[in-house]
Amino acid sequence: MIKKLVISSKNVDFLNKINELSGETITLCDQCGTCSGSCPMVSEMDITPSQMMRMVQLGQMEVMDTKAMWICASCFACTVRCPRGLDLAKVAEALRQVKLREAIDHIDIKKIPEDEVRRLPQIALVSSFRKFTG
Amino acid sequence: MRIGVYVCHCGGNISEIVDISKVVSFAEKQPDVVLVKDNPHMCSEVGQKLVIDDIKEHKLDKIVIAACSPQFQGPTFMSTLEKAGLSPYVLEMANIREQCAWPHFDFPEEATKKANNLTNAAIAKVRLDEPLGKKTMPIGRRVLVIGGGIAGIQAALDLGDAGFKVYLVEKEPTIGGKMSKLSRTFPTEDCAACILSPKMADVLANPNITLLTYSEVENIQGYLGNYEITVKKNPTYVDPDKCTCCDDCTEVCPVVVPNEFEEGLTSRKAIYLPSPIAVPHSYVLDEQACLGIFPLACGKCQEVCDPGAINFDVYPEEIKFTVDTIIVATGYDIFDATQKSVYGFGKYANVITALDMERMIVHASEGNPIRPMGKRIAFIQCVGSRDEQVENENCSRICCMYATKLSQLLKRSDPTRDVYVFYTDLRAYGKGFEEYYKRAQRTGVKFIRGRVAELIEDSQTRKLTLRVEDTLTRQIIESEFDLVVLSVGLRPNEGTDRIANLLRLAKSPDGFLQEAHPKFRPVDTLTDGVFLAGTVQGPKDIPDTVAQASAASARATRLMNRGEYDVEPVMAFVHEESCDGCGLCVEQCPTNAISLSSRDANSDKSLSPKVAKINEALCKGCGSCIAYCPKDALDLHCYSNDQLLAQIKAVLADKKNGEVRVLVFADDMTTYRLADNVGVAKMSYSLNSRIIRVPSGSRVTPKLMLQAFAEGADGIFIGECEEKSSPYPHSVSTIKSNISKVTHILKEEGIDEKRLRFVQFVTVMLGGFVNNINSLSDFTIKSGPIPAQKRKRLGENINERLFK
Numbered sequence: 047m048i049k050k051l052v053i054s055s056k057n058v059d060f061l062n063k064i065n066e067l068s069g070e071t072i073t074l075c076d077q078c079g080t081c082s083g084s085c086p087m088v089s090e091m092d093i094t095p096s097q098m099m100r101m102v103q104l105g106q107m108e109v110m111d112t113k114a115m116w117i118c119a120s121c122f123a124c125t126v127r128c129p130r131g132l133d134l135a136k137v138a139e140a141l142r143q144v145k146l147r148e149a150i151d152h153i154d155i156k157k158i159p160e161d162e163v164r165r166l167p168q169i170a171l172v173s174s175f176r177k178f179t180g
Numbered sequence: 181m182r183i184g185v186y187v188c189h190c191g192g193n194i195s196e197i198v199d200i201s202k203v204v205s206f207a208e209k210q211p212d213v214v215l216v217k218d219n220p221h222m223c224s225e226v227g228q229k230l231v232i233d234d235i236k237e238h239k240l241d242k243i244v245i246a247a248c249s250p251q252f253q254g255p256t257f258m259s260t261l262e263k264a265g266l267s268p269y270v271l272e273m274a275n276i277r278e279q280c281a282w283p284h285f286d287f288p289e290e291a292t293k294k295a296n297n298l299t300n301a302a303i304a305k306v307r308l309d310e311p312l313g314k315k316t317m318p319i320g321r322r323v324l325v326i327g328g329g330i331a332g333i334q335a336a337l338d339l340g341d342a343g344f345k346v347y348l349v350e351k352e353p354t355i356g357g358k359m360s361k362l363s364r365t366f367p368t369e370d371c372a373a374c375i376l377s378p379k380m381a382d383v384l385a386n387p388n389i390t391l392l393t394y395s396e397v398e399n400i401q402g403y404l405g406n407y408e409i410t411v412k413k414n415p416t417y418v419d420p421d422k423c424t425c426c427d428d429c430t431e432v433c434p435v436v437v438p439n440e441f442e443e444g445l446t447s448r449k450a451i452y453l454p455s456p457i458a459v460p461h462s463y464v465l466d467e468q469a470c471l472g473i474f475p476l477a478c479g480k481c482q483e484v485c486d487p488g489a490i491n492f493d494v495y496p497e498e499i500k501f502t503v504d505t506i507i508v509a510t511g512y513d514i515f516d517a518t519q520k521s522v523y524g525f526g527k528y529a530n531v532i533t534a535l536d537m538e539r540m541i542v543h544a545s546e547g548n549p550i551r552p553m554g555k556r557i558a559f560i561q562c563v564g565s566r567d568e569q570v571e572n573e574n575c576s577r578i579c580c581m582y583a584t585k586l587s588q589l590l591k592r593s594d595p596t597r598d599v600y601v602f603y604t605d606l607r608a609y610g611k612g613f614e615e616y617y618k619r620a621q622r623t624g625v626k627f628i629r630g631r632v633a634e635l636i637e638d639s640q641t642r643k644l645t646l647r648v649e650d651t652l653t654r655q656i657i658e659s660e661f662d663l664v665v666l667s668v669g670l671r672p673n674e675g676t677d678r679i680a681n682l683l684r685l686a687k688s689p690d691g692f693l694q695e696a697h698p699k700f701r702p703v704d705t706l707t708d709g710v711f712l713a714g715t716v717q718g719p720k721d722i723p724d725t726v727a728q729a730s731a732a733s734a735r736a737t738r739l740m741n742r743g744e745y746d747v748e749p750v751m752a753f754v755h756e757e758s759c760d761g762c763g764l765c766v767e768q769c770p771t772n773a774i775s776l777s778s779r780d781a782n783s784d785k786s787l788s789p790k791v792a793k794i795n796e797a798l799c800k801g802c803g804s805c806i807a808y809c810p811k812d813a814l815d816l817h818c819y820s821n822d823q824l825l826a827q828i829k830a831v832l833a834d835k836k837n838g839e840v841r842v843l844v845f846a847d848d849m850t851t852y853r854l855a856d857n858v859g860v861a862k863m864s865y866s867l868n869s870r871i872i873r874v875p876s877g878s879r880v881t882p883k884l885m886l887q888a889f890a891e892g893a894d895g896i897f898i899g900e901c902e903e904k905s906s907p908y909p910h911s912v913s914t915i916k917s918n919i920s921k922v923t924h925i926l927k928e929e930g931i932d933e934k935r936l937r938f939v940q941f942v943t944v945m946l947g948g949f950v951n952n953i954n955s956l957s958d959f960t961i962k963s964g965p966i967p968a969q970k971r972k973r974l975g976e977n978i979n980e981r982l983f984k
């Protein structure tokens with residue numbers, strides 16, 4: 047199935063937003079793959095770090111549905127090795143921020159059975175509202 | 181004085197906007213003008229003949245042509261004057277086309293008034309023009325080539341064959357450079373040593389080339405046509421005429437050290453043959469490695485030397501000679517891969533550089549492999565290049581191709597090998613390169629697009645696990661290899677830094693030596709008579725190196741062939757009767773052209789014993805020195821203090837009450853041309869601007885700026901080229917220093933310092949020019965003209981205020 051790539055002003059706005067939030071010029075990434083090769087968590091990720099950068103470069107908002115940014119351990123291996131001097135950890139953080147700012151809860155407390163709610167520690171419930179790493 | 185003024189219609193280009201008849205009648209009224217004519221095309225045969233005939237008939241001795249830019253037809257009209265028997269330097273052009281009619285095409289009346297103004301300024305300047313002759317300086321036929329790699333060899337051969345005297349200085353005991361270490365060369369797979377050896381032999385055989393090996397340039401003094409060179413020649417302790425290369429000496433030498441030619445992969449003795457194709461072909465004794473020469477500790481080599489070639493009683497020699505031009509061909513070093521700790525070079529036994537691999541292939545193909553290479557070999561590209569983490573942003577240009585070469589040589593010599601190249605881009609830009617890359621793919625070399633992140637060594641097997649993302653399939657590869665080859669980039673070397681300091685040569689941001697202009701002067705430097713050839717200027721392959729070397733020798737030939745070279749008479753000079761020998765100017769000259777010397781014996785005894793003198797061979801005509809003379813003793817031919825002041829007065833003469841004027845001092849090379857380009861593009865800018873041409877912005881002394889304000893300028897703008905492309909060293913810092921002196925006084929007088937501006941331009945910054953001029957113009961309009969009282973004070977006691 048051929049997926050059509052459309053880059054509209056909406057996509058460009060998304061790229062600009064991530065650029066601004068992260069402070070990095072994401073179009074500088076030349077897709078060399080050093081970041082993915084260095085990442086200790088890449089085997090758990092659905093997309094590789096360089097793929098994440100690519101999707102942001104093209105302004106593809108589907109990247110917000112990926113899990114890679116949440117698997118990121120913030121170890122900074124990618125940042126330290128990037129030959130273009132890009133801080134990928136910041137870009138991942140920017141993406142996480144965008145998701146968190148949507149203020150959409152990951153779980154809906156109204157959908158959990160009442161007796162479970164009563165048994166579960168409150169702290170566990172609250173922390174899981176915005177837990178995307180699972 | 182009999183000035184002739186000619187106003188050109190330029191086929192309508194000028195006459196459609198500027199009222200020529202008004203310019204003619206204005207010029208007729210000016211003192212010393214005896215003849216004014218106009219013509220549709222002054223630069224045509226007809227127009228030029230008109231000028232020549234008039235000069236003869238009316239005995240004109242100075243000419244003003246109000247027409248296009250002097251940058252455009254200046255040389256044409258200069259030769260017109262020469263044909264008529266006049267000095268080409270008694271010509272002034274009023275730029276009423278590019279800098280008047282064209283930018284102000286919407287305002288014909290204003291443009292005509294401005295044209296009158298500019299013509300008046302040209303007349304004012306021409307009154308003080310000196311009938312200077314074209315200057316030439318003598319030059320000989322001697323060249324120094326620094327560096328005996330393929331670039332230096334090619335340049336030396338070209339010049340030697342052309343009959344010039346060449347000194348070729350090489351710091352190693354043999355010429356040949358890095359190319360002599362290579363196995364094969366891409367894309368033809370020629371044997372490097374085989375194609376290089378004949379050229380090396382030719383160097384030795386050429387009677388015009390003096391070859392100094394094991395020698396280093398210690399000092400360079402002087403200038404074009406007179407470079408005084410000091411070379412230190414190190415002793416080899418072996419007479420090359422007697423040495424038969426029998427190898428008896430190495431057998432008895434007790435010292436074993438790493439062999440540099442073999443990249444340390446094998447060893448040599450203290451007495452050794454520098455390379456298999458060494459020229460001069462002789463053994464050499466390495467004093468550092470030897471057990472001792474003074475006093476003699478061993479001496480076994482001399483005992484067994486049958487031809488008696490070894491002599492310990494030799495010393496370093498200092499050789500001095502003079503040359504006219506210099507070619508710098510000091511080559512490169514490979515990137516120090518230990519800086520990339522993720523690849524473990526220097527720690528892991530099976531990680532080597534591409535240069536190591538070259539030597540290994542040479543030995544393997546001769547049947548003497550240095551070490552086993554294994555079956556699985558990986559090449560890692562871009563090591564030390566395109567990498568901000570080691571602070572080398574540049575691409576090293578040849579690594580993609582040399583890896584393509586080494587990988588397929590390895591695969592073809594043993595097809596059971598598994599050879600991989602891990603790349604980010606595959607740059608196969610040259611002739612035959614793409615085809616050669618295809619051949620590698622056909623041979624079965626695997627190219628994987630991914631930059632290797634790290635290597636992990638297995639401590640038992642010493643094999644390396646390589647971690648990389650195949651970016652084309654988005655898979656992470658963790659794979660084991662027997663041998664990993666780092667495709668190291670090219671870096672500037674130590675020798676280059678030394679020579680650059682001796683010659684004051686500029687460096688590009690990537691650390692290599694900078695060419696005078698990247699497109700049009702790729703082998704020149706900004707130092708006259710000094711040229712670059714080969715990798716010293718930047719990474720490149722052998723064909724490009726050879727081309728550059730031949731280019732550099734052609735440029736040197738161009739300067740030397742006529743026995744003399746042309747110089748503009750735009751030179752500093754001293755009003756000796758005003759000079760008090762204080763010497764403040766001497767240290768300020770960026771090219772050390774000024775010195776203090778004793779006056780002539782028959783000078784006025786009331787004058788100082790010492791007087792400043794200008795060395796015209798060194799003077800660049802920037803005018804920086806003038807600002808530092810408290811006695812107004814320093815001046816510049818063709819742009820004298822009196823001339824510039826006369827021009828300033830002339831462009832402000834018709835200023836009415838309440839009007840503002842902005843003076844733009846435009847440096848010849850950039851800002852003046854930029855202003856022309858703006859006119860050609862028919863872009864408009866403020867009508868109250870008046871452009872005055874100067875050789876460099878550093879010519880505009882603080883005194884001139886204050887005089888300009890005093891005469892009626894309400895804003896002053898100085899435009900200069902960027903420092904890195906300037907032929908005038910330190911021009912920008914001189915301008916800034918001049919401006920700060922004036923700003924200080926403006927502040928004291930309560931005048932807004934924003935009336936004085938300085939911008940560095942490039943000739944394509946059309947919008948930038950327009951915006952800057954308009955911005956200053958708008959500012960002066962808003963702020964109004966400088967009050968008459970303050971203006972008067974600026975013109976008073978200028979030297980006292982500046983030099984207190």
